[in-house]
Amino acid sequence: MKWRKWNRIIHRDLGYIAFGLTLVYAISGFAVNHVHDWNSNYSVEKMTLNVDPIADISTDVTPAQIENVLKSIGETEPAHKTFPVSPDQLQIFLEKQRSVMLNVKTGEIVYEKVSPRRGLIEMNALHLNSFRGSWTLVADIFAVALIVLAISGIIMIKGEKGLSGRGKWLTAAGVILPLIYIWIN
Numbered sequence: 102m103k104w105r106k107w108n109r110i111i112h113r114d115l116g117y118i119a120f121g122l123t124l125v126y127a128i129s130g131f132a133v134n135h136v137h138d139w140n141s142n143y144s145v146e147k148m149t150l151n152v153d154p155i156a157d158i159s160t161d162v163t164p165a166q167i168e169n170v171l172k173s174i175g176e177t178e179p180a181h182k183t184f185p186v187s188p189d190q191l192q193i194f195l196e197k198q199r200s201v202m203l204n205v206k207t208g209e210i211v212y213e214k215v216s217p218r219r220g221l222i223e224m225n226a227l228h229l230n231s232f233r234g235s236w237t238l239v240a241d242i243f244a245v246a247l248i249v250l251a252i253s254g255i256i257m258i259k260g261e262k263g264l265s266g267r268g269k270w271l272t273a274a275g276v277i278l279p280l281i282y283i284w285i286n
Contacts, residue, residue, distance in 0.1 A: 105259075108253050108257055112249075115246055115249055116250060118246070119243065119250060122239075126227075126243075130228060133228060133229070142217065142218060142222045144217075144218055146213070146215075146216070147211060147212070148212045149210065149212075150209075150212060151209055152210060154205065154207060155169075155203075157205070157206065158185075158188045158189070158205065159185040159190060160188075162183075162205055167193060171201070174212055176199075176201075178195060182194040191205055198215040200212075201213075
């Protein structure tokens with residue numbers, strides 16, 4: 102069998118195997134690249150509500166008053182912890198990644214609920230190799246597979262549409278683009 106036929110077979114079969122990981126790394130790569138625009142791991146919901154003022158300073162608030170505040174916003178579970186952020190502000194921590202910032206003088210409440218973005222948080226953990234251990238081996242094998250796919254892909258087609266034709270210019274553009282970016286930054 103000729104080497105070009107083996108090249109096509111390897112490229113095709115390795116491409117099938119790499120398909121799932123390529124999607125995971127591409128989707129999470131997009132998310133991680135835009136981490137300054139949005140939190141790709143967690144959804145943060147904030148609501149601003151008002152209750153009657155309850156004290157002059159945050160350290161004067163009693164557990165019963167905190168319980169009443171939580172009931173007034175529909176919370177049925179008790180406060181897990183509290184922390185006086187400033188004389189006017191009391192942070193109330195609840196279970197399940199929820200919190201309330203209470204202005205004791207004005208009664209203004211900022212209720213915050215944090216929920217994981219299922220699927221995306223796991224893909225980001227894989228992409229960033231948070232698991233370490235055996236996943237490092239999988240990621241390294243995938244990286245080698247991508248190198249093989251890149252090389253086998255550029256030598257697959259011969260002639261004017263291959264590497265000796267327009268392929269050389271497209272390949273050069275793909276190599277030069279990151280170098281230019283690095284150079285100007």
